[in-house]
Every structure is written in C-alpha cells, then in structure tokens.
Amino acid sequence: MSLALHPRSIKAAALVGSGLASFARTRRSTEASILTFHGLSEGNGDPAILDWALHLPVEVFRDICCMLAKDYRVISMAELIDARTRGTTLPANSVVITFDDGYASNYELAYPILQEFDLHATLFVTTGFLDGDDMLWFQRVDLALGRTRKELLDWQINGRTLRLYLGTRELRQQSLLRLMPELKELTHSELLSEVDRLEEALGVCEPGIDELPKALRPLNWEMAFDMTLSGHVDIGGHTHTHPILSRCDSMTMRAEIATCRNRILAEIGELPVAFSYPNGGEDDYTRETLLLVRETGFKAACTTVSGRVDEEVSMFQLPRYGSPESVWEAEATVSGAFETLKDWRKNCVKAMAMI
Ligand SMILES: [Zn+2]
Incomplete structure (x- = not known):
C-alpha cells in the first residue's frame, strides 16, 4: 500500500x-x-x-x-x-x-x-x-496526451484558448485535468469530433482495443x-x-x-x-x-x-x-x-x- x-x-x-x-x-x-x-x-x-x-x-x-x-x-x-x-x-x-x-x-x-x-x-x-x-472516449484523450511527441498545444475549445503544456508526464497530467471538464461541457457529437481533432493535432492515432495498456x-x-x-x-x-x-x-x-x-x-x-x-x-x-x-x-x-x-x-x-x-x-x-x-x-x- x-x-x-x-x-x-x-x-x-x-x-x-x-x-x-x-x-x-x-x-x-x-x-x-x-x-x-x-x-x-x-x-x-x-x-x-x-x-x-x-x-x-x-x-x-x-x-x-x-x-x-x-x-x-x-x-x-x-x-x-x-x-x-x-x-x-x-x-x-x-x-x-x-x-x-x-x-x-x-x-x-x-x-x-x-x-x-x-x-x-x-x-x-x-x-x-x-x-x-x-475504447472509451476519455481513454483516447488520456492516451493521446500521454503519447504525443508535442510539448505544447494551444487548443481552441468553448470559445477560448487552452494552453496545454506537455513537456513532462506531470505537465501532461495537469493538462488532462484542465482539458477534461471542457470536453464534458460539449454535446456528445461535438465531443467525439473534438477527440478526433485532438488526436490529429497531437499526431497520435486511436489505438485498437487490443493495443490498450x-x-x-x-x-x-x-x-x-x-x-x-x-x-x-x-x-x-x-x-x-x-x-x-x-x-x-x-x-x-x-x-x-x-x-x-x-x-x-x-x-x-x-x-x-x-x-x-x-x-x-x-x-x-x-x-x-x-x-x-x-x-x-x-x-x-x-x-x-x-x-x-x-x-x-x-x-x-x-x-x-x-x-x-x-x-x-x-x-x-x-x-x-x-x-x-x-x-x-x-x-x-x-x-x-x-x-
Ligand atoms: Zn463510467
């Protein structure tokens, strides 16, 4: 423990x-x-x-x-x-x-x-x-932020720019915590498009369900x-x-x-x-x-x-x-x-x- x-x-x-x-x-x-x-x-x-x-x-x-x-x-x-x-x-x-x-x-x-x-x-x-x-949509977001090679992303969401710092694992965790409540505000169809767009911007493909951790x-x-x-x-x-x-x-x-x-x-x-x-x-x-x-x-x-x-x-x-x-x-x-x-x-x- x-x-x-x-x-x-x-x-x-x-x-x-x-x-x-x-x-x-x-x-x-x-x-x-x-x-x-x-x-x-x-x-x-x-x-x-x-x-x-x-x-x-x-x-x-x-x-x-x-x-x-x-x-x-x-x-x-x-x-x-x-x-x-x-x-x-x-x-x-x-x-x-x-x-x-x-x-x-x-x-x-x-x-x-x-x-x-x-x-x-x-x-x-x-x-x-x-x-x-x-896979579940929030798993895709977690893995996209965790796997990207980018160190910074300015993300437009809900009418504002969210600066996502991705240089270290800790920064990625903080960025995930800031991004999730914004995503949950969207309608479900908007959210799914946003997750697609996020994966694309981060240069990460959606993993197959067999490739999940x-x-x-x-x-x-x-x-x-x-x-x-x-x-x-x-x-x-x-x-x-x-x-x-x-x-x-x-x-x-x-x-x-x-x-x-x-x-x-x-x-x-x-x-x-x-x-x-x-x-x-x-x-x-x-x-x-x-x-x-x-x-x-x-x-x-x-x-x-x-x-x-x-x-x-x-x-x-x-x-x-x-x-x-x-x-x-x-x-x-x-x-x-x-x-x-x-x-x-x-x-x-x-x-x-x-x-
Ligand atoms: Zn649940």
Whole structure:
C-alpha cells in the first residue's frame, strides 16, 4: 500500500482511530451505502496512462473487502431494490459494492477477492466497450496526451484558448485535468469530433482495443458471464458507448440505454435490473433520462452524488460514494462517520450563533 496518503485518508484514519466510525456505524445502521469502483491496478501503475484515479491498487481493494466482510453486511443491488420496493428493512450496516465501465481487471483482480471474502458486486458495464467496438472516449484523450511527441498545444475549445503544456508526464497530467471538464461541457457529437481533432493535432492515432495498456482493457462477455454464474456478481447497465446522457439528443439517449439493455440480455441471458449514469453528477442526466431508464425496464439507477441510502432516496437517483483511496476512507465513508462529523459541525455553528 502506498504510504503517501491523501489528506482525506488521514482525516478518515483519525475518525476510525478515535472511535467515531464505530459510534456512527451503530447510530446510522439503518442507512445503506453504495461504493463505486472502476478498475483495479497492480504494482506502481503504468507510465502509459496519465489518470490513475480510476484504477485502485488491488491490495487496497483487498483491505476494504476484508473490513467490509468483518463489520458490514454486503448485499446485492437486487436485495437493495427488493427491500426498498417492498418497504422492508435492510440488514443493519448494508453496503453495496459497484464497479463502473467494465474493465478486465474486475475479473482478473477484483473477482478472486470477492470470492475469497464471499462478497457480492454489481458491475455496470459499457456494452460497446465489452463488444470490443471502441475504447472509451476519455481513454483516447488520456492516451493521446500521454503519447504525443508535442510539448505544447494551444487548443481552441468553448470559445477560448487552452494552453496545454506537455513537456513532462506531470505537465501532461495537469493538462488532462484542465482539458477534461471542457470536453464534458460539449454535446456528445461535438465531443467525439473534438477527440478526433485532438488526436490529429497531437499526431497520435486511436489505438485498437487490443493495443490498450493492460489496466484499460475491457472485460469480455465470457468473463462477465462466468462471474454471474458464481453468484458473486451481477451485471448492470452503463450505456453502450459511455456518453454523458444529458449531452445527447433524445434519440441517441434512448438508443444508448436500450442497446445497453439488449446487449446484456443477449450475452448474460438475464435482464439487467440496475443502471448507472456515466459521469453520474446531477447535471449528467435529465428527467427524460430517468424516464427512459425506467421505461427500458431498469428498476433502479445510480448517480455519483455522495450520500446515504435511506428511505427518502429516489430509486432512479441512488447516491453513491466515490472510490475510497484507503481502507480508513472506506470505513469512515460506509460507517457514516464523515456525515456524523459534518452534522456535528453544523450543530456547533448553530449553537455558537445562539450564544
Ligand atoms: Zn463510467
């Protein structure tokens, strides 16, 4: 495990060490939490990839699973949906484990750990990625910035010039972080043209899906089917090509959701019950998206908006916590310690104002 801890993990370690996580786990046991992961990685990362945030070190994931198996009740998305639909009580301290996109590392690295601790996870897959048709658009951007021989690019986007420094790996990572939010503002068709234009300007060809660095490779359908047979995994939808749905026209949005559902049904032999919105923020889906997801037969959908799952939440806007970077952050998250601390601070401010 890396010793360079993010400040959030240091704060989390303090919350766990002080006993606040245990206190919160008891006080907030009726609330469920959903955790989001993407890929897992081995070793110190691959220099060919600029953004490692989506690929958690496998040993951290193992520590998290060990903690969840010991002190929490990991349930499937289907159990969560069933309990919320029937109005029955969830087991105390329920946690749902989810993975987005559909990386091969879910099978190669995460699945053996799920089996070891007898835990369940939902994999929200981008079906065109598993079909091997295309890599994900943000992978193309990462690899284009990582592989170019250019050291500087002045890029016109959203009516302004973005100066992208590319002289070192660190500068490329910073340029990627500046460019991504700009790209996400575009409509989906504009975004795809922009990625083509960017690759051309950087003198980089789109790599074939077989040439992707190991951590970026997709699951294949055999892997996905094999995992579902074990009972440790179920497959949910995450669109067909991973557009941000609120940036799509109605026809594209409908096709992305329906094709995703149909491909999962064809390959796994079962209708997927849950969906997760790409990017998943409040502005990344619309009311029309929620209706289309429901109409297509999904029973629930997850966002990436942080929060607890209580009786008040909408089944088509389920909150999910982002991937924790350490076992302490995972424990402070699922126990509700972060929220408890926030509530205490709020109450303190109120009390001070009354003095
Ligand atoms: Zn995604």
